[in-house]
Amino acid sequence: MKYKAIIFDLDGVICFTDEYHFLAWQALAKKLGITNFTREDNAKQRGVSRMESLEVVLAKSDKKYTYEEKVELANYKNSLYVKMLQNMNESDLSNEVKSTLTELKNRGIKIAIGSSSKNAPLILNRLGILNLFDGISDGNNITKSKPNPEVFLKAAQFISVEPKECYVVEDAIAGIDAALAGGFTSVAIGDATKHSGAHYKISSFSELLNLPF
Ligand code: BG6
Ligand code: MG
Numbered sequence: 001m002k003y004k005a006i007i008f009d010l011d012g013v014i015c016f017t018d019e020y021h022f023l024a025w026q027a028l029a030k031k032l033g034i035t036n037f038t039r040e041d042n043a044k045q046r047g048v049s050r051m052e053s054l055e056v057v058l059a060k061s062d063k064k065y066t067y068e069e070k071v072e073l074a075n076y077k078n079s080l081y082v083k084m085l086q087n088m089n090e091s092d093l094s095n096e097v098k099s100t101l102t103e104l105k106n107r108g109i110k111i112a113i114g115s116s117s118k119n120a121p122l123i124l125n126r127l128g129i130l131n132l133f134d135g136i137s138d139g140n141n142i143t144k145s146k147p148n149p150e151v152f153l154k155a156a157q158f159i160s161v162e163p164k165e166c167y168v169v170e171d172a173i174a175g176i177d178a179a180l181a182g183g184f185t186s187v188a189i190g191d192a193t194k195h196s197g198a199h200y201k202i203s204s205f206s207e208l209l210n211l212p213f
Pocket of ligand 1: 010011021045046047048049050053078115116117118119120139172
């Protein structure tokens with residue numbers, strides 16, 4: 001078997017929390033008097049760290065903020081976001097994602113998370129799948145965010161596989177760049193399907209079962 005594992009991004013791949021990120025950043029933008037924060041702006045935040053995502057919002061304003069003020073703004077956005085996460089439970093995991101992950105595990109494929117989010121364990125816990133994954137690499141164990149491949153390289157290490165034995169599934173352009181930089185085989189879903197360099201493009205999560213292993 002050439003491929004032994006799949007590393008999954010979380011927000012926008014396993015679950016719809018990418019939408020909560022959008023809503024929380026949009027609310028922060030509004031508070032700062034930025035009324036033209038769009039989904040195109042939000043696409044640039046996919047896969048990148050909280051502080052880098054904040055810069056996407058602040059680029060829409062002429063006002064300059066100190067580092068301390070930026071930390072405060074990022075904390076405010078995170079408090080809005082975490083409040084939205086409190087409503088999530090096991091019913092927010094789609095049947096398609098659940099049954100696909102179960103089938104992959106039944107086939108002996110290792111599964112891991114490679115997410116830039118520091119809230120990844122909280123979300124996985126709320127969805128009831130924290131223990132389903134063989135390894136979790138997230139915003140808490142990295143120093144460089146996507147498009148740097150660190151988060152995926154760490155995930156591969158955690159589950160003892162080589163990048164060339166691994167698929168990476170991503171909804172972010174920066175995530176596909178990170179997968180390619182790390183020597184992984186990339187699978188794009190959602191927004192990332194715009195990336196011309198992705199190895200595979202899927203329109204539905206269960207299509208992962210058709211990949212060659
Ligand atoms: C990524 C999202 O998964 O996590 C980004 O795509 C987000 O938009 C990043 O900025 C960091 O998330 P968090 O939860 O640590 O603020
Ligand atoms: Mg994502």
